[in-house]
Amino acid sequence: MPLALLALTISAFAIGTTEFVIVGLIPTIAADLGVSVPSAGLLVSLYALGVAVGAPVLTALTGRVPRKALLVGLMALFTLGNLMAWQAPGYGTLVLARVLTGLTHGVFFSVASIIATNLVPREKAASAIATMFSGLTVAFVTGVPLGTFIGQRFGWNATFLVVSLFGLVALIGSLAFVPRGIEQAPPAPLRRQARVLLQPRLLLVYAMTAVGYGGSMIAFTFLAPILQDIAGFSPSMVGALLLLYGASVAVGNVWGGRLADRAGPVSALKTIFLLLATVLLVLNFTAPHPWLVVLTVLAWGAVAFGNVPGLQVYVVQQARRFAPEAVDVASGFNIAAFNLGIAGGAWAGGQVIAHLGLGHTPWVAAVVTFAGYGLTVLSGRLDRRLPQAQAACA
Numbered sequence: 073m074p075l076a077l078l079a080l081t082i083s084a085f086a087i088g089t090t091e092f093v094i095v096g097l098i099p100t101i102a103a104d105l106g107v108s109v110p111s112a113g114l115l116v117s118l119y120a121l122g123v124a125v126g127a128p129v130l131t132a133l134t135g136r137v138p139r140k141a142l143l144v145g146l147m148a149l150f151t152l153g154n155l156m157a158w159q160a161p162g163y164g165t166l167v168l169a170r171v172l173t174g175l176t177h178g179v180f181f182s183v184a185s186i187i188a189t190n191l192v193p194r195e196k197a198a199s200a201i202a203t204m205f206s207g208l209t210v211a212f213v214t215g216v217p218l219g220t221f222i223g224q225r226f227g228w229n230a231t232f233l234v235v236s237l238f239g240l241v242a243l244i245g246s247l248a249f250v251p252r253g254i255e256q257a258p259p260a261p262l263r264r265q266a267r268v269l270l271q272p273r274l275l276l277v278y279a280m281t282a283v284g285y286g287g288s289m290i291a292f293t294f295l296a297p298i299l300q301d302i303a304g305f306s307p308s309m310v311g312a313l314l315l316l317y318g319a320s321v322a323v324g325n326v327w328g329g330r331l332a333d334r335a336g337p338v339s340a341l342k343t344i345f346l347l348l349a350t351v352l353l354v355l356n357f358t359a360p361h362p363w364l365v366v367l368t369v370l371a372w373g374a375v376a377f378g379n380v381p382g383l384q385v386y387v388v389q390q391a392r393r394f395a396p397e398a399v400d401v402a403s404g405f406n407i408a409a410f411n412l413g414i415a416g417g418a419w420a421g422g423q424v425i426a427h428l429g430l431g432h433t434p435w436v437a438a439v440v441t442f443a444g445y446g447l448t449v450l451s452g453r454l455d456r457r458l459p460q461a462q463a464a465c466a
Contacts, residue, residue, distance in 0.1 A: 074191045074192070074249070075245065075248075075249040076187070076245070076246070076249040076250045076251065077188060077191050077192070077200060077203060077204065078245065078249075079242055079245030079246045079248075079249055079250065080184045080187065080188055080204045080207075080242075080246075080250075081203060081204050081206060081207040082207065082238060082241055082242040082245060083147055083150075083180065083184065083207065083239070083242035083246070084180075084181070084184070084204055084205060084206075084207025084208050084211070085207035085208070085210050085211045085215060085238065086150070086207075086211075086215075086235055086238035086239045086242055087150065087173075087176075087177055087180060087207075087208075087211075088207060088208040088209075088210075088211030088212065088215060089211040089215030089216060089219055089235055089238070090150075090154060090173055090232070090235045091119055091120075091123075091174075091177065092116075092211070092212065092216050093215065093216050093219035093220060093223070093235070094112075094115050094116050094119070094170075095116065095216065095292065095293060095295055095296060096216060096217065096219065096220030096224075096295075096296050096310060096311060096314050097219070097220060097223045097224075097228045097296070098113060098115075098293070098294065098296050098297060099112075099296055099297055099300055099301075099307070100223055100224060100227075100228045100307070101115070101166075101228050104227070104228060105162060105163045105166070107163050108426075109294065109297055109422075109430070110421075110422030110423070110425050110426050111163070111422070113293050113294060113418050113419075113421060113422045113425075114167075114418065114419065114422060115166065115167065115170050116289075116293050116414065116415075116418035117414070117415040117416075117418040117422075118167055118170050118171050118174065118415070119170045119171070119173065119174040119177075120174065120411040120412070120413075120414035120415035120418070121171070121174065121411070121412075121415045122170070122171045122172070122173070122174020122175045122177070123174045123175075123177040123178045123407075123408070123411040124178070124408040124409075124411040124412045124415065125175070125408075126174065126175035126176065126177065126179055127177075127178025127179065127181075127182065127404055127407050127408045127411070128401075128404055128405060128408055130175060130179045131178070131179050131182045131183075131404065134179065138252070138253075138254070139183055139186060139187055139250075139254035140187075140246070140250045140251070140252050140254060142179075142183055143180070143183055143184065143187060143246050143250060144243060144246050144247055144250075146176045146179055146180050146183065147176075147180075147239055147242050147243040147246055148243055149172065149173075149175075149176050150173055150176045150180070150239050151236050151239035151240050151243060152172070153169050153170075153172035153173035153176070154169070154173060154232045154233075154235045154236035154239060155232070155233070155236045156168065156169040156172065157169035157170065157173075157229070157232035158229050158230075158232040158233040158236060159229070160229070169232075177411075178404075178407060178408065178411070181205075181407065182404060184204055185201050185204070186254065187250060187254050188200040188201050188203070188204045189201065190251075190254050191251075209321070209325060212317075212318040212321050212322065212377075213315070213318035213319055213321070214315070214318070216314055216318060217311045217312070217314040217315035218311075219231040219234065219235065220296075220310065220311040220314055221308075221311040222234055224307045224308065224310075224311065267395070267398065268391075268395055268398050268401050268402050268405055269405070271394045271395050271402075273390055273393075273394050273451070273454065274387070274390055274391060274394060274395060274402055274405070276447065276450070276451050276454075277383070277386060277387045277390050277406065277409075277451065278387075278405060278406060278409040279409075279447050280341070280383065280386075280447045280448050280451060281383050281387070281406055281409040281410055281413060282409045282410075282412045282413040282416065283413065283440060283441075283443050283444040283447060284341070284345050284348075284383075284413075284441060284443075284444020284445065284447065284448065285379060285380070285383065285409075285410055285414075285444070286410075286412070286413020286414060286415075286417035286440070287348075287349075287352075287413075287417060287437050287438075287439075287440030287441035287442075287443070287444055288348055288352060288372075288376055288417070288437050288441055289413060289414050289416075289417025289418055289421065289437075290417045290418075290420050290421040290424065290433050290436055290437035290440060291352060291355065291421065291433040291434045291436075291437040292376065292417075292437075293417065293418040293422075294421050294425065294430060294433055295314075295317075295369075296310050296314075297430055298359055298365075298430060298433070299313055299365070299369075302359045302360055302430065302431055303359055303360065303362050303365045304362060305362065313366065313369060316366070316369065316370060316373070317369050317370070317372070317373040318373070319373070320369075320370050320371075320372075320373025320374045321373045321374075321376060321377050323373075323374055324373060324374040324375055324376060324377055324378040325377055325378060325380065325381065327374070327378055328340065328344060328375075328377070328378025328379060328380065328381050328382060329378075329381035329382075331343065331344070331378070331382070332382035332385055337382040337383070337385045337386035338386065338448060338451065338452040338455065339452075340379075340382040341379055341382045341383065341386070341445075341448045342445060342448050342449060342452070344375055344378045344379045344382065345379065345441055345442070345444050345445035345448060346442075346445055347375045348372075348375045348376065348379070348441050349438045349439075349441040349442040349445060350438075351368060351371050351372045351375060352372070352434050352435070352437045352438035352441060353434070353435055353438040354368055354371075355368045355369075355372065355434040356431075356432075356434040356435040356438070359431065359434065380410075383406065384403065384406060387403055387405075387406040388402070388403055391403065417437075420436070420440070421436075421437075424436050
C-alpha cells in the first residue's frame with residue numbers, strides 16, 4: 073500500500089470515528105453538560121447537516137484549489153475542530169466544533185477519492201478507493217467502541233483529544249507522502265449542481281436514501297440510552313455491545329454489496345429495507361430483555377448499513393439515464409442525502425423521546441424505514457414503465 077493511501081485511510085478512520093462516536097457518549101455528555109438526551113442527540117444532527125451542506129457547496133467552491141493543499145487544509149480544520157471539542161467549556165462550543173468538523177467530512181471524501189485513484193495504476197483505482205473507505209468500516213468496528221470506552225473512563229472530552237491525534241497523524245502523512253500535482257477535473261459549478269436537483273427521478277432516489285437510511289437513525293442515535301436505561305446494561309457494557317454491532321456492520325456491508333451485484337440494486341434495497349424495518353420492530357419488544365436485545369442488536373448491525381452499496385449504485389445508474397452530464401454531481405448529492413437522513417433521524421428521535429419516551433424510538437424507526445421500502449417499490453415500478461413508454465413512442 074502506498075504510504076499516501078495509508079494516510080488517506082487513517083483520515084477516513086478518524087472522520088468516521090468522530091461522526092458516530094457521539095452515539096455511545098450521549099448519556100455521558102448529557103449528564104456532564106446538564107442538557108437533555110434529545111439535545112445531546114442534536115450533536116449527531118448538526119454534524120450531519122455540516123456534511124450535507126459542505127459536500128456540494130464547498131466541493132464546488134474549492135474546485136480549483138490544488139488537491140494536496142486542499143487535503144492538508146481539510147485535515148488541519150478537522151484536527152482543529154476536534155481540539156475545540158476537547159476543550160469545549162459548554163454545549164454551545166461543542167455544537168460549533170461539531171459543525172466545523174462536519175463541513176470537512178463531505179469535501180474530504182470527494183477529494184480523497186480523486187487522490188486515491190492517482191496513487192495507483194488505472195486498473196487498481198477501484199481497489200484504492202475501497203481501501204481508503206475501509207477506514208470508515210474500521211471506525212465502526214473499533215473506533216466507535218474504543219472512543220466510547222475512553223469517554224466513559226476518562227471523560228467525553230478525552231475521546232475528541234484522541235481523535236484529533238489521529239487527525240494530526242493523517243495530516244503529517246498527507247504532507248509527507250501525498251504527491252503534488254494531482255490531476256483534477258474542472259470544477260462543477262453550483263448552477264450545474266442545481267440542475268441535478270430538478271430531475272424528479274433523482275430526487276426520488278435521494279428520498280429513498282434519506283428516508284430509508286435515516287429511518288434507523290431515529291433509534292440508532294439513542295442506542296446507548298436504550299441499552300442503559302431500558303435493557304439495564306452498565307455503561308462499560310455499552311462499549312462492548314457497540315463493538316459487536318460494528319463487527320456485524322462490517323459483515324452486513326459486504327453482504328449488501330454482493331446482494332446488489334447479484335439481484336440488482338432495487339431488489340436488494342427492497343429486501344434490506346424490509347429486514348431492517350422488521351428488526352427495528354422486534355427491538356421494540358426485546359429492548360427490556362438483556363440477552364434478547366443483544367441478539368437483536370447483532371441482527372440490526374447486519375442489515376443497518378447493507379443498503380449503502382445499493383443506494384450508491386442505483387443513484388449512478390439513474391444519473392446515467394437522466395443526467396448523464398453530471399453523474400459525479402448526482403453521486404455527491406446522494407452522500408448529502410445520507411447525511412440529511414442522519415440529521416433528520418437524530419432530530420426525529422429526539423422529538424420521539426421528548427413527546428412519547430425513549431422506548432418508542434424503535435417502532436417509529438421501523439415505520440419510517442418501511443416508508444423507504446415504499447419509495448423503493450415506487451422507483452422500481454417507474455423503471456419498468458420507462459422502457460414500455462419508450463417502445464410505445466417508437
